[in-house]
Amino acid sequence: MLQLLDFFKNEGFDIVFTSTASKSELSLDLDALGIKSRDIMLNDSGFDDFIKDINPTVVLFDRFLTEEQFGWRISENVPNAIKILDTEDLHSLRKVREVSHKKEVPFSLRTWLQEDITKREVASILRCDLSLMVSTFEVQLLTETLKIDSNLLLHLPFLLEKIQYAEQEAWSDFDERINFVCIGNGKHAPNVDAVLWLSKEIWPLIRKALPEAEVSVYGAYMPQQVNQLHKPEIGFLIKGWTEDVNEVFENTRVNLAPLRFGAGIKGKLTTAMQNGTPSVTTAIGAEGMHDGLPWSGVVAETPENFAREAIQLYRNRKDWKKSQQNGLDLINQLYNKQKLRERFSLVLNNLQRNLEEHRIHNFMGNLVQHQTLQSTKYLSKWIEEKNKKK
Template structure:
């Protein structure tokens, strides 16, 4: 009888699928591993939150762990996982050396979410009012940390093809260390489509996004100051509902009923509010990864207007479910067009269904992912021999990080 394989996920935070796309993504990964028959433990040094998912209810063991504490060594030795997945590079930095030391034969995966160094380099370029160039990445301290983390791991899961190409061309990361696994969705069939509200049953514009994420906060300011006044001038009765978890006081102060700019805070049911809207607005000016809010719009049959950054790596050579533009006046024009023209709206909606079914359907990736994990688990020694840079970084990190962590632990006593 085959022994049940064990997966340990080391989470940056406890998953909150209703607060962010990252939380939803984590639950999808858990579901993929459960389908492969893994027994799963989710450990995190984060504080519990009011909106975290009930992991135990989802068949996952929950374990609180501490940073810079050798109690983790005892825990992981006892658990002895076959696979360890780090949720973002910060967790690999903190716990990777302990995993390598205590469970050297465990397959080490990194779920990147998005490339943090790309997001930050773009954000800095935007703030400095200049064009982003890939050479900017070399100036980011985060890039050095993030790339080192990718090299130390056996496989990094990537949600964006653009970012995979960037890692291969700019940072010369070997293809064998990267695996494309976007956000995974159930395909949309005619029965699902018929359940959605039609054009005449919907109203208003909507923006949705977690406010702890800087690109979202910037997009809302851009809407408020620049784009929304242009739309409102053409559509005096129009309303923009702005939803998002963790709004700060600065966000709440943007609420203005007279201007039809309404800050609604956290959505109890994100899909419901997106499905009731006519158009999603997402004028993102920097960022990385693929945008959960825009996939959600497609699932809900709601066309969107977004930017080049917003739509990056999301639609391949298929037509977008609405419009993509970086020009301010065109953005407002296209939003009005979708809001008023049922024919254009229906075509855009159909485009969204095509994108989901051809690029994000779970069935397109499940089997390849399972085979990749099985192959690496069976050929781990050779795979690591082929990744000398990773072994070298692992060796030096283990020495430096280990002693720094031990020093912090002693200091804390």
């Protein structure tokens, strides 16, 4: 989201950031970035006057739940505003994979297609003029499986600065690094499952081969079931939130990301690449992230393979250096901030010039939009009246 805000600011837009979430001491100081911010409420007709007063040319929704709540109000009050959905990842895909994993049944597209959350998310994509997709896998899923018009989608992963030669030269070398790391926010279910799996089935195999090795687990909001895994005697250390994730990666030899479900692309993996730290992950972890280019490390599925590859990468300087170079190539080729900005700017300018024609061709989106105005709109108004009586 910060990268997108920076993009619009660079394009010369005046930005107003609105949210229903309460600010906290950890909230970003948007004013310092020259961005206005306003609090808004759900199911509140006061938003209509607010948005008409601003009269935006572009509205960006943070995930489909936000579009569900406010999209119809945008269409009704500022119909000429370009509606862009930042999907972050396909939430429906992540959720169905999580349920399948807990039920210990294989994930299937058939199941995903039948779920209500999938229909809601796809409807949100159809209602918008453009949806930003971070994963090449998810773009392919929508265009090939659901036959969604590719003109409604833009592959826009993380916008990262190109790694310069001088930066690469400043990285700590193989012999200067030690141990393993595993990073992920504790409020995100795939991360919690990854730490549990690492502790139970993978780390004992690594520790047996490398009896002096340690793995440090970082992440805010770790639940008790993770905190109780802290066992220094076997080198499994739960360290919680870290102020400087780059420093952590800079001093660690191998990153472990044993993700068994999820969607989108993983910031922990690109951050590792930016600091020259190879990663061992799963097919889910690397999904949609490397577009056929060699992975920055190894992809493994079973605990035995995962542990074996982690040990090999940890011990073998040649393999480690090659994986590090692969990560540098991925960042500079697929996540190049300048190239991605140019791509987004071109698409946005075309939308601004040809919005009416673009919408005419999005017939399914018009159909879904029509039905939404007849349902979501009146549900929201009913909730608003109910709240007034309370």
